[in-house]
Amino acid sequence: MKIVYFTHSLASCWNHGNAHFLRGVLRELIALGHEVQAYEPEGAWSLANLLEDHGPEGLDAYRDAYPELRSESYGERGDLARMVDGADLVIVHEWSEPDLVARLGKLRAQGAPFLLLFHDTHHRAVSEPEAMRAYDLSAYDGVLAFGEALAEVYRGWGWGDRAFVWHEAADLRHFHPPAVERERQGLVWIGNWGEGERTKELKEFLFRPARETGIGLDVYGVRYHETAKATVRRYGGRYHGWLPNAAAPDVFARHLATIHVPRRFYTRLLPGIPTIRIFEALASGIPLLCAPWDDAEGLFRAGTDYLTASDGADMTRQLERLQADPDLRVSLVRHGLETIRARHSCAHRAEELLAIVTRLRSSRAKSRGVPTEAVHHASTEPELRSVA
Incomplete structure (x- = not known):
């Protein structure tokens, strides 16, 4: 099967969390034997910021970790017909420009044979619903939503059973x-400051507990203005700037624990959707503590895969408990890895995507009288082997 994915950027993870998941799932699709091509717009702001801050060397970690991946850039009026020629499946990410989304939909409406899916991994459907409803998805075959709460929004907009949950x-x-354990010290937090939508939560669940326990805190991320950097210093933390996501496992391996502090949109308007950092931290074998969030879909086992804290004082107590109990740390790591490996790898998501494709093709075939056995064979058998 030939798969084409339109992303904001595959090369840059500068304030672009979707790149984390996209790299992994495209790699798994390639490993399954599918032909994969990624496209990103010329002048993508994530890549532009990365290059401005770190130069071409800022891409080294990504290239070293993902040698099989590449992407092709396109201009404002790129030849979309050429770009999707021969595609069986085309996926368009939510950060794409509305004009691109509409033009691809027009190709589909004019009879292009590929399945066309919209992939939403953001909160704009609830924080800016009118902006999202302005996207012309009328010719799209389905929506991939990164959580049940978001999929339910699309179902309310008329997508019904064509709104699929596709978690990161x-x-x-x-x-x-790490292959060989080394001495671990302190707490690490990898996250972007953003627009202040979780400043209060960061102080309560991260900065104050780190200072009160004296555990030491290293902070990585972007969009930290001077006031934000001063806040980190005031609580005794060390701010290190942007961290290539490909380098995150090594940073996790040097620290005793990490903390998940969700943005307010994912605790109030889209409950149950974790950030990709939960998946990555558990996969890396680092004990994880979480500020309050509602695991409404039962993705993990709270208290077993990670520790939870109801407020800042509780987070301080949990950190002290974790520091003092090596057996607890071992148990959290073991169970967290167990859950990730059983349910939440990019390999799992690649298989889920192929199952969605089979379902959509079967629905289309039934309306045309095509045997479903032929549809299943066409959806799962790789035709070519290539790189993204």
Whole structure:
């Protein structure tokens, strides 16, 4: 099967969390024997910021970790017909420009044979619903939503059973425990500051507990203005700037624990959707503590895969408990890895995507009188082997 994916950027993970998952799932599809091609727009702001801050060397970690991946850039009026020629499946990410989304839909409406899916991994469907409903998805075959709460929004917009839950996951080819354990010290937090939508939560669940336990705190991320950097320093933390996601496993391996502090959109408006950092941290074998979030879909085992804290004081107590109990740390790592390996790898998501394709093709075939056995064979048998 030939798969074409339109992303904001495959090369850059600078404030672009979808690149984490996309790299892993495309790699798994390639490993299954499918032909995969990724496209990203010229001048993508994530890549532009990365190059401005770090130069071409900022891409080294990605290239070293994902040698089989590449992407092709396109201009404002790129030849979309050429780009999707021969495709069986085309996926368009939510960060794509509305004009691109509409033009691809027009090709589909004019009879292009590929399945066309919209992939949403953001909160704009609830934080900016009118902006999202302005996207012309009328000719799309389905929506891939990164959580049940988001899929339910699309069902409310009339997508019904064509709104599919497709969670993010960990790339186990890259995110795994270190081959040889070394001394671990302190707490690490990898996350972007953003627009202040979780400043209060960061102070309560990360900065104050780290200072009160004296555990030491290393912070990585982008979009930290001077006030934000001063806040990190005031609580005794060390700010290190941007971290290539490909380098995250090594950073996790040097630290005693990490903390998940969700953005408010994912605790209030889209409950049950974890960030990809939960998947990646558990896959890397580092004990994880979580600020309050509702695992409404039962993706993990709270208290077994990770520790939870109801407020800042509780987070301080949990950190002290974790520091003092090596057996607890071992148990958390073991169970967290167990859950990820059983349910939440990019290999799992690749298989889920292929199952969605089979379902959509079967629905289309029934309306045309095509035997479903032929549809299943065409959906799962690889035709070519290539790179993205």
